[in-house]
Amino acid sequence: MASRTHLLTASAAATVDITPIVDLDTGGVIALQAVGDHHGSVASLAGTLLGAARSELLLPLVLGLPAEAVIGGSAALAPLHEALRVSGRRPREVILMLRGGFSETERRALITGLDGLRAIGYLIAVGDLGAGHIPMDLLTDAMPYLAVLSPELIARVPGDPRRTALAEALAGLARQVGAHVLAPGVAEEAQLATVRGWGVRLAQGPLLVPGPSGRVHVPLPVLTREPERALLGPRVQEFLLPAVTLPHEATAEEVVRAFGGEPSITSVILVDEYQRPKGSLDRSRFLLSIASRFGHALHGKKPAGRLADSVRAVPKTTPAVAAMQVAGRDAERVYDDLVVVDEVGRCMGIVRVADLIRQMAMER
Secondary structure: OHHHHHHHHHHHHOOOEEEEEEEOOOOEEEEEEEEOOOOOOHHHHHHHHHHHHOOOOOOOEEEEEEHHHHHOOOOOOHHHHHHHHHHOOOHHHEEEEEEOOOOHHHHHHHHHHHHHHHHHOOEEEEEEEOOOOOOOOHHHHHOOOEEEEOHHHHOOOOOOHHHHHHHHHHHHHHHHOOOEEEEOOOOOHHHHHHHHHOOOOEEOOOOOOOOOOOEOOOOOOOOOOOHHHOOOOOEHHHHOEOOOEEEOOOEHHHHHHHHHHOOOOOEEEEEOOOOOEEEEEEHHHHHHHHHOOOHHHHHOOOEHHHHOEOOOEEEOOOEHHHHHHHHOOOHHHOOOOEEEEOOOOOEEEEEOHHHHHHHHHHHO
16 A cells, blocks of 8 residues: 555656657557656656556557666556556556666576566657667667657758658668657658658657647658569558457446547457457447447446457458458448457557558559
8 A cells, every 4th residue: 555655646747748659641549658766766667657548538648668777677667556556557558668777697588577568568669779779780779669769850951851761761671670650750751751661650840730620630651662572562461550448347337437538538348367459349330339329327337348249359460452352342331440469369469550551552
């Protein structure tokens, strides 16, 4: 109880700055970066997590994680795990962005710590690429879900040709090792056009402020694909978006709150304790059921799984054309989100069918 009280006190004192992360293909906000008091300690990180949790938005959170805390082992990270428990979130809803330098003698402890966090369910990101003190080969050992370019580097794009070339090379390297790429601090249209030309899909910054609808108006990308990929298209992993998940025993009222917190959420995935998808709730159909006469009275306090559809799951290596064939098997659910799963069936995120259609249309 003392630990919980300490964490709640820390969160009350922390000032948390929330920045939306935007999917440039759809203009939707797909995650939130939370920045706290900049102390760089695990205690301040825990306070940031709790402060962000008070916003009641269920989008995934990106939090900065000092490398020294990971090197310190599980005991050093205990405040983070406790804050997660108090906030009511699950590890899969948090992306921990590694920041700060480390010595070569600490590398093994760092990799071991990251593997442990990943095993718990956290998503791992590597931050400040291009200007931070993180060696490039860490991208192969850390196997990050997300690679974040340095905001100082993006600030010099495209006016500084050398730094522009460096940032483009880093974005390409990150994609080659299987990470999604985030361009932070985008403030000008020229910067946005440049990062999109590199194939970067995720960005944040002053230029990308959501309007009243919760979406950002961004131009459609112009992408080119290698000839050998034209037949089946890219793999669905390239279109992966974080999923909004809830435990499979969650009530319909909890799902209503999830949809109400962010207008760009198109589905809620019900998962078991191992993050395996057990049901899918499409925004339109679910809210229509709740809004119908006696809908809330009939379903509100009961498990949302009663209204869930079966999960349309595809492995992360599925080509776009094959994924579209899966979507087309049920005429009534053609545009429902597809759930992308890893090798052991755990939910990695969702893919929107409209994104696949748009990409394939551009390639023809």
